[in-house]
Amino acid sequence: MMSSRDSILSQIRQNKPEEVALPAVTTFASNFANTEDKFREMLAAIYTEVIVVKNLEELAQKAEALYQGIVNRATTIPALSAWADFSLNVSDPHELETVEIAIVQAEFGVAENGAVWISDQYLPHRVLPFITQNLAFVIPRNALVDNMHQAYVRLQDTLGWGCFIAGPSKTADIEQSLVIGAHGARSMVIFLLEDE
Amino acid sequence: MSKTVMEHAEASAVFNRDEPYVNWHDETLWFVRQKRDKSSKQLPEWEELREAASGIKHYVLAHLDELLISFEQKAKENGVQVHWAANAAEHNEIVLGLLKKHKIDKMVKSKSMLTEECHMNEFLSKNGIEVIDTDLGERIVQLRNEPPSHIVLPAIHLKKKDIGDLFHEHLGTDAGATDPQYLTEAARQHLRDKFLTRRAALTGVNFAVAETGGFVVSTNEGNADMGAHLADIHIACMGFEKIIPKQEHLGVFLRLLARSATGQPITTYSSHFKKPREGQEMHIVIVDNGRSTQLGRKDFRNxxxxxxxxxxxxxxxxxxxxxxxxxxxxxxxxxxxxxxxxxxxxxxxxxxxxxxxxxxxxxxxxxxxxxxxxxxxxxxxxxxxxxxxxSKEIGIRAMSTVLAAPRFYQWSGRLGRTVMRAMPFMVNNALNPWYKQRDMPEPPKESFRDWYVRNRKN
Structure with missing residues (x-):
């Protein structure tokens, strides 16, 4: 007897339509007047604050001011190690359940939708940006692309795992009323780092 | 579920008993449609994007076998185990087998319409596996022992009072509480405990990329990621038509998906899975369940x-x-x-x-x-x-008899108009399906044909 794999494939071969080519055009340019302005505009609409910082020193000051009085602060950024009080050096990701705020280095942002790309390359644990109660990303100020087509030009390899994250977690499953903080982060801040 | 299935028209009649409720349902969904319009009009290239997406999917249908084989090979190279299921029963057995192998009897699940199609939850539950749906809307309908009423908005048919009562009963929220913020917070606490204690997570697949063996799962709540990144074993189930040729094509589809669904420019999370994390097992179940038959129906394969x-x-x-x-x-x-x-x-x-x-x-x-x-x-x-x-067949046959005989058609039209004028109760009654939720129109004094014949003489 044929395996399910082979019987599915053979039925597909028998039933598939005639050969066609891929469409010639599958990418488009967005031509925003100002990419960063668009990025900010999209993030404002999804309850995300964008803060420009000149250098890592200013980042540390801003982090201190913004998350005053919060315990269980974690970060992947060495310059913030004095600010953090929670070590990400754990073997079991379940131990991250008490993280209140994580400030995490990420790769780049997308202006058309406010999404930021984060991947295995920047994270000791994949669950960190989801399990933390509050999330902040730090990306270079010049690391912004206009749209998703450009994003995938940049992302030749998505690594083992990666994610576009646009704003805090949300749901509108109860009578279409928007509620921020479904299962993931309850708040999101994006630091645009000028230096480097 | 296992209730007696009513035909669409019959079930709609029941749905339409409460007019203010139906109006609310209608307006709520229309509001979502309007958000889609507003969002799509932000992109001057919207129509070209649709054309590109349709063209890519056409290519997919013509190359499904090669694309699936490439996907399987790449996924295996990435350390992912690939399973094939010819039908719903085989899909369910594969999932059960994986759970049994790991001695797991509790699992979290994020949204997967495929598992709804396969009635997987019922099957697993009969086999002693507890499945918790983690999308808020899906959890709501699961607690009500109902299927989702919409593929993107599973609880769109419910009012917040229904959900408040439900959560009071199951999650211990205050009696009479209906604030969505408060109810969502209660669900967050309830489900966080499940995420932290379940060793298996099942997710759907929005797009699977033949070129890389990776797959993308989109959510707003973050539930797919919370489940998958904490579990020892991640099972992703996909209908085989979810395949797309290249990673760059995700640009086209992710730009269209959320804008079309809710008017958002993108969902909060677009998670790209390719390799299991260290120490984790990742499985993909590729399901046919009638799709290869549909592929062979020329008029319906699209x-x-x-x-x-x-x-x-x-x-x-x-x-x-x-x-x-x-x-x-x-x-x-x-x-x-x-x-x-x-x-x-x-x-x-x-x-x-x-x-x-x-x-x-x-x-x-x-x-x-x-x-x-x-x-x-x-x-x-x-x-x-x-x-x-x-009933429909008799109606269609009667209609074709009348329409095929012009004189009979003229006579029956005249008869109908006379009857409606002289004895309106003959049509304004429950036996006439056109009378439901509406009054019959005033019958005109004469038909257009009569008017035309009369006026041409002048």
């Missing part, structure tokens, strides 16, 4: 282009006024009505008739499926193969 955005439901005047449950199929609305007869013509013969054929569904479809034309074509197939209900 339905396999669907990316499950739900835009056709939000815009459909019949869906909005009959509710998702009246379609008695995992996927409701216009797209569900062209997918369902392929699965079972006897059970789903009513669905292609649950449409006005207005064409709004085809106009909003991000992959340009000719939905209303397929609905029309299904009617012919179903009638020809004898699946059309007797």
């Amino acid at each position: 339905s396999l282009k669907c990316i499950r955005c739900g835009a056709c439901m939000n815009t459909c005047p019949v869906y909005r006024r009959s509710g998702g449950h009246s379609y008695h199929n995992a996927v409701a609305g216009p797209i569900g009505s062209i997918l369902a007869p392929n699965l079972d013509m006897t059970k789903n013969a009513d669905l292609p008739f649950a449409s006005t054929l207005c064409g709004s569904c085809s106009n909003v479809c991000p992959v340009k499926i000719d939905i209303h034309e397929q609905l029309y074509k299904w009617r012919q197939v179903l009638a020809k193969e004898g699946y059309v209900p007797k």
